[in-house]
Amino acid sequence: MLQPAFDYDPRKLPVVEAQQVYAPHAEATRTVDLREMVRILRRRRWIILGTIGVLVGAAAVYLMAATPLYMATATVLIDPHRSQVANTSDTAPAPSNFGTDDAMIESQVLLIQSVAVLSRVVDTLNLVNDPECAPRPGLFDPIRNLLRSEPATNGRSPEEIAKANTIDALKQKLKVTREGTTFVIDIDASAENPERAAQIANTVADSYFYEQVQSRYNTNKIAASWLNKQLDELKARVLASDKAVAEFRASNDLVTTQGQTVNDQQLFDLNNKLIEAHVQTAEAKAKFEQVEAIAKNKGDPGTLDQALASDVIKQLRSQYAEIAKNVADVSSKYGPQHPLVVNAKAQLREAQRLIDQEVGRILENTRETYRVAQSREQALKNSLGQLQSTSNNSSQAQVRLRELQREADANRTLYESFLARYKQTTAQESLELPDSRVVARADVPIRPSFPKKGLILALAFMLGAGLGVVLAFIADFLDRRVKSPRQAEDITGRPNLAAVPLVGTRELARRAHRGRQALDDYDPEKSPMLPPLMQPPLMRYAVEEPTSLFAEAVRAVRLAVQRTGGGRHGNLVMVSSSVDGEGKTTLAANLALSLAAVGMRTIIVDGDLRNPELSRSLCPKAKVGVVEVASRKASLEQAVLFDQATGLALLPAPPRRRETAFINEFVFSGSMRSLLGHLRTQFDVVVVDSPPLVPLVDSRALAEQADRIVLAIRWDATPQEVVAQALDTLAPVYERVIGTVLTRVDLRRLRFYDYYRSSSYMEPYSYLGQPRVELTP
Template sequence: MTEFPKKQQFAPSLPETEDDSIDLAALAGTLWRGKWIIALATALALLIGGYYAFVVATPLYRATSVVILQTKQDNIVDLQSVVGGMSGDSTEVNSEIEVLRSRGLMGKVVDRLDLINDPEFNGELREPGLVANVTGGIRNSIGALFGGDEASELSDIEAQSRRDAVVSALLDKVSISNIRQSLVFNVTVETESARKSARIADAIVELYILNQIEVKFEATEQATTWLTNRVGELQVELEAAETKASDFSSRTELVSIEGLQALERQIKDMRERIATAEQTVSSAQAELEGLRAAEAIEDKVALADDTQLTRMAQRLDDGPEMVAAFDNRYQMVINRKALDLARAEQQLEALRRSAVELERQVARQGQDLITLQQLTREAEATRTLYEYFLTRLKETSAQQGIQQADSRVLSNAVVPGAPSEPRKSRILALSMILGMMIGAGIVLLREMRNNSFRTARELENHTGLTVLGQIPEIPAGKRPNVLRYLLDKPTSAAAEAVRNLRTSLMLSNVDNPPQVILSTSSVPGEGKTTNSLALAANLLGLGKRVLVIEGDIRRRTLNEYFPTLPTSGIVGVLSGEMRFEDAVHRPADFGADVLAGDKTATNAADLFSSDRFRDFIEEMRGRYDAIIIDTPPVLVVPDARIIAQVADAILFTVYWDSTSKQQVEEALRMFDQTKQRISGLVLSQISARGMKRYGYGGQYGAYGAYGAKYYTE
């Protein structure tokens, strides 16, 4: 088998490194190729948007009422208010926005304007649909099951639910905004009626201001009620405190701070006298003990300090009578000292009792004074509190009729002259943008999901093999007419493409051109048989002897091109049942010999693996200049890889924009497993219209836009 060069041998590709970069030129090219899809999507989006804006959408009218917070208010009278005014900080501004959007305020608007009976806000008043009819039937059935109080309770719940739904609908149509760096609020309402929008906006502002006055009035009224009750309670407490102080004062001795101070001075004097008495007692006790302890005459005389005793001491020598008189006199002195000590102790005890009594009297009167002072202070405090609350009660009562709101209306809502919604120009612009985005998304998604080959460059980059031919669709209708078209229109694009394939195949090895050519594909229906016959017919134009062998003996596809083929063919020749000359057939207007397949139970793989087949091919090499073998698809049966062992060149056909990349990869991998080289690829059945649709019509091969000047269709 003659081998000839190829671009690159196919091998299972390794995972490619992901590239995060975006090829903007390729992206722009893809979008340009899908420009008609994008244009169609844009046109449809514009049509839908226009239909919605001009036909479906309900006109909405927007009205705005303006209100301002007043942080400084003039007082009619100089009285302290129960509810303070606004300070104007951001917290209060945000709080007032929420007050304007509160469900309580919106509920008052609903009640005032009777929006429950407005179909725009109450969906139950609109024309009921299928779902509403079914829901109503269920509700009626449930109502029939209940009776008496249960039905009334359910009705109340439904009424409350209906009112809540209307309030929610009103909230959806109201927007509150604060003008930056100001205390001004815009209350905007958007409904289906211009007058209704203005009326609702004014009602919201009016009720908001009225609500501020009501809040202050209610606060003042509550404060007045509370102050009235509190003043009454304080009056009772004051009377009770004063009575208690008066009763206590009448039950106790008249005391004062001055009297207590005099008693304290008496206690001080008494304590000094006690101290003096204690010293006297102590001295007397010392003298008495000294007298009693003395033994010597001189000591007794010195301690007694008695004149008579001194004289008697000088006369002790007169006799025993004088000594006895001295002792009697000394004992008399001791008795006198003892008597003085007793009197001093009695005085000290009396002074101490008097001091204790004075202290008790001071303590008792001090406690009474404290109690009286406490009762007096409680009465005074109650009186002060009573007078303060009485004053606040009179002030609060005077404020009930002079309350002012913290806001005022800057401008009432103006009835709009034109609807604010729908904004037709914006809808159309957004529809156009959305349509372009959807169209671009469809184009990019289709490009991402593309798993086939549309150009020879894609096929070569993916497989690493050379594309030898690009065959366009042959507008022949049925298969028998294909060869007739090529013969009748030798200057057509299809005929020139086959010549390009023949030229590329022959020039792939100039020194040793291939003689045995195998034609195969991944799966059936890719055009390999048509390419085989077209290539054979083209080789005949070079004056070569050509033999076409049907290698697909299971399907006998050549019978569809040449209905006159005999029923016996290559199987009979290889088995020896008939001669080659009897089996070969030359169809009319074809010029090449055709050896068809047979209907047989013989295993095709065993047949083509035999030495008889190899010998047969060698014999045919001597008879013909070119032998083209049309084989079954590679992914279906192994026949093609077996026959390839005797071939000089292998042409692998890929169906344009149809055969998946996985099918091509798997088929080429199977050839690579047996070390068989693919000579080249053929991109078959290319649609010129499809290539133009994808944006390739002016760039590639025989189906290029410039080919019309050279081809005759």
């Protein structure tokens, strides 16, 4: 344990003369950093461990009491293309957005949990009579039944109400989820019986498929009925429109064949024939002009197509060529005047004449053909003109006829479309497939899925740890007891002089046993002062165990008293506390013994006249004391008792039960002031064990006479507010308070509040066989 390193230098700051302005002690500011948080958790570890233990224990009890549930899972795949197998229409559009639309998939999830599907499951598995699916009473059901005037049956029978309750209970056992963004849906069913869980999961999947097929069947049936009604209406409309067309055509003499009127067909035929006749006339004219040109120009008729095609011209040209060859041969052989030559030329001219005659006949024939073609074309033009005139007269009737015909065609087309759709719908009524299929049917689970023991225990542990940490911080924040020297300094504004450790009960028991052994040798008639062995175990602990940490703390207080005294004679040191039971008497006795042990003339005065604990502990048989000496009923030498080992003088205060009013006012009297002044002249140090500050005002009167005031604070017991209130009572003499002393400090626990002032740093300095740290059992 390290004592605080304070130093009041009398040359620089004499405490008696220092004029300090007393300020009310503000709330101690607590700066919580990471190290302080760790210290809080360490010193409040039992709260954390207790909270963890409670929650883990509660979780364990719950796990032992909870009924295990088994979960079976059936996996369903939404497959919209599967139903297209039954589609008899090749032109029906494929469901493009069914599988990719999240809203549609979520709708299927809700459909699986619908009342229609679950109602079929209840009927199939007879869950109404299953005790596990029976509705269990809730915590607030009695209150609801009390506030409800009449049962909310809504006209339903008891069987229907029981089935509705069973469906509600079944919903609680089902969990239908979609796996991510896939088309796969998991149907989880939980039950106390594993076989029952698998049955429920598989039956829900089957009921979902049945509901899909039934829904499609009903839809097709409704569509077929509607189409049938529409077909009757369309059939009547088609018959009426066809009848209107026929009547209008008959009334306007618009006979048609192959979809056209006779007049239109004639116009079409005459127009085609006129075009053909015009082409033939043009051809005949071209041939005539060619033949005529050859005939006028005496050209070679061989170039004519007719001549080339005529067998007569071919023979004449052949004969002409032979005769021309013969003329040339004879002329070259006999000369131009030879009769053979003349005869040959005559034959050549005859051949030429025959050719010309044939060409003339061809020309006449071509002219006649051209004339016939012109006549035919003109006749066709005349006929076409007459038909066009007739057609113009019936054009308005044909416009109306075409309008009626279009209406009739539209009605017929719509009727045929509805008729085809009706046949398809009727055919699909007997063949429907659901849009989903089972990927994996539910198997009977082997082990229960609830409760998850490991998870629950882990959650209980983590929740307990978290809650314990929160409670630890709350408890530490709400704990207003003084726990560390730093807190005492922050509250009082004065240094903490020492932390007197708590002596273990074993050590106290050992010393008490030693005192009981010395009781047989004690004679109260010889000396009112108890022998050292019979005194309370802690009254002389500092001098009897000088190597202990207890003695080290007392020496620290003694050093503070000596330094602040400035070496002057007759210092009066008052030792007090906020309330009773804080160890001020033990501290005062050990401080006085320590001062006397170093050779200073020291007297300890029992100033607590109402509860003289010091006198009862050291000299319970004393007859005279402070009151008698101050009242001059006895001399100082008669009342003072001495400790033979150290030379410490003791002025007791024997109890006076019959003079309570006198005792209450005695410390305020001049006699008490004179007594203390006289003691200053006789001793180097006067130690006064005063009453507590908060409940009594006696200490305030004694404080006005004191030079130094030491405030004892019981560690981990005295609230900070009480210490602050005690300091308020010393406000007029605040500058005389030299510091505070923490008493009964558990040094091992102190390291969780102030590590550097705990026993950790004193470990190497424990010697002479003394215990390193005084502990409680």
